[in-house]
Amino acid sequence: MSSEPTSTVRLSVNGVDRTVDVPDRQLLSDALRHTLGLTGTHVGCEHGVCGACTVQLDGRPVRSCLMFAASAEGHEITTVEGLGNGPDDPGPVQQAFIDCHGLQCGFCTPGFVTTIDAYVRENPDPSEEEAREAISGNLCRCTGYQNIVRSVCRAAELVPEREEDA
Amino acid sequence: MxxxxxxxxxxxxxxxxxxxxxxxxxxxxxxxxxxxxxxxxxxxxxxxxxxxxxxxxxxxxxxxxxxxxxxxxxxxxxxxxxxxxxxxxxxxxxxxxxxxxxxxxxxxxxxxxxxxxxxxxxxxxxxxxxxxxxxxxxxxxxxxxxxxxxxxxxxxxxxxxxxxxxxxxxxxxAAGAGARTGFDELARRSGDYALAGVGMVLATDGDGAAETITGLSAGFVSVTDLPERLVLDEHVAGTPTAEAREVAEAVAAAVREHIDPIDDIHATADYRRHLAGVIARRTFTRLARTNDRPRTQEAHA
Structure with a gap:
């Protein structure tokens, strides 16, 4: 489609300033995965229900499938890649999922990690009920959620510890 | 794309x-x-x-x-x-x-x-x-x-x-002085669209132990075609808040009568009508009996 309208977008992704040319209709989720190669952000339902594509927009969790990349101009995006340094050096929320066996197939996990990272910074001592509410917008078909709830509470311990160490 | x-x-x-x-x-x-x-x-x-x-x-x-x-x-x-x-x-x-x-x-x-x-x-x-x-x-x-x-x-x-x-x-x-507000809804899963939801504004004369209801209005989620305000004063005005239970069924009946829910894959119209009546009754009685904390009282199930 040669007539596809495009935009040049400047945004920050995981602390790095990026300039990308995107079709106007490209979702932020697809721009992250296809244009920037950040495939940690997963795409499930693509209409805002499953939560797999959740990223942080200026520090707050949002659905990257419900936003166009062109609307992200001037914003800071944090994806799951920005919340850890790979398998040998996981971030605190990733470590909490490892500690509590909070994942099985892992498809939904990036959306949980971005959601929980923002949540425990806002609510550093969640009850189990609050932890459930915090993840109510993310679907997991493997775990039955019990271990993800534990992971939220574990993450609330690990995030401040890591920040003290830093 | x-x-x-x-x-x-x-x-x-x-x-x-x-x-x-x-x-x-x-x-x-x-x-x-x-x-x-x-x-x-x-x-x-x-x-x-x-x-x-x-x-x-x-x-x-x-x-x-x-x-x-x-x-x-x-x-x-x-x-x-x-x-x-x-x-x-x-x-x-x-x-x-x-x-x-x-x-x-x-x-x-x-x-x-x-x-x-x-x-x-x-x-x-x-x-x-x-x-x-x-x-x-x-x-x-x-x-x-x-x-x-x-x-x-x-x-x-x-x-x-x-x-x-x-x-x-x-x-x-704004909720005026002496008004209490409440909202509740029922959904299949947290965060889903409600099967039925009811918001209410209850007004009283604020007269301590002898407090009397002066007005009641309600709005509905998922059970009417249009967002609207239903005035229910005739069923409750003049009733002491302590006796609200006695008019609660009249409130629920007026709500069931007024709304116009539809059948869909999530629920039948009859079920939604029933739910709206139950939520209306509960929300009304909860608001009426919380006369020690006017206005900012939250009414959640």
Whole structure:
């Protein structure tokens, strides 16, 4: 489609300033995965229900499938890649999922990690009920959620510890 | 690519946005938080040729509250209004209902005014605007007008807005002195659209132990075609709050009689009607018996 309208977008992704040319209709989720190669952000339902594509927009969790990349101009995006340094050096929320066996197939996990990272910074001592509410917008078909709830509470311990160490 | 092709415009001033809408006419849709519009585009239920993204407009994200009401700018998110202390003080129905709007990640991006423009009778915000007898301010390059809730909503997902107009703010009526508000709904899963929901405003004479009910109004989610305000005074006025239980069934019956739910894959019309009656009865009795904490009392199940 040669007539596809495009935009040049400047945004920050995981602390790095990026300039990308995107079709106007490209979702932020697809721009992250296809244009920037950040495939940690997963795409499930693509209409805002499953939560797999959740990223942080200026520090707050949002659905990257419900936003166009062109609307992200001037914003800071944090994806799951920005919340850890790979398998040998996981971030605190990733470590909490490892500690509590909070994942099985892992498809939904990036959306949980971005959601929980923002949540425990806002609510550093969640009850189990609050932890459930915090993840109510993310679907997991493997775990039955019990271990993800534990992971939220574990993450609330690990995030401040890591920040003290830093 | 999920949506059909379109050109996205991102104006930096309200004047530029209005000029674009005037020029593009019905081929353009206004995009704010996009939490209702983008799913519609992703499923190709709509295919506008142009989107006018208003998220770069300055100074339209304010929340201002007073005894006259709570005025919410076009870009104030659900989250911002939910957490706004002044908004909660002057119209507690907002926070009471907003906690039921989808999930935190949706409320971080979705806007209250966008929910009004979407005019979904399954949505909480249109109902609160109708129940509090609020209004919106619509602006176009032709001028501006104030539209009362009762005129804004003309059908499911349909408003009286012209294609060149932008809703720049909405004003929800304040809960007056002595008024108590409550909202509750039932959904299959947390954050889903409600099978039925009821918001209520109860007014009393505030006379301590001898307190008497002076008025009751209700609004509904998912069980009427249009967001609206039902006045229930005739069933409750003059009843002491201590005896509210005795008129609660009359309130529930009036609600069941008034609403017009439909059958769908989630529930039958009869079941929704039953639920709305139960929620109305419970919300009413809960509000009536909490006379030691007027106004800011939250009524949740």
């Amino acid at each position: 999920k949506p059909a092709p379109f050109t996205l415009h991102r104006p930096r001033t309200l004047a530029a946005a209005l000029e674009l809408l005037a020029e593009l006419g019905p081929d353009a849709k206004v995009l704010a938080g996009g939490q209702s519009l983008v799913p519609v585009l992703n499923m190709r239920l709509a295919a506008p040729a142009h989107l006018v993204d208003i998220t770069a407009l300055p100074d339209v994200d304010r929340v201002e509250s007073s005894g006259a009401g709570v005025t919410v700018g076009a870009l104030a998110t659900h989250r911002a209004v939910e957490h706004d202390a002044g908004a909660h003080e002057h119209q507690p129905l907002l926070r009471q209902a907003l906690t039921h709007v989808a999930h935190p990640a949706i409320r971080n991006r979705g806007t209250v005014v966008g929910s009004l423009a979407h005019a979904d009778p399954n949505g909480e915000m249109p109902m609160i605007l109708a129940l509090t007898e609020g209004h919106v301010r619509a602006v176009s390059s032709r001028g501006e007008r104030e539209i009362p809730a009762a005129e804004l909503f003309v059908g499911p997902l349909e408003t009286c807005l012209e294609p060149d107009e932008i809703l720049v703010s909405a004003t929800f009526g």
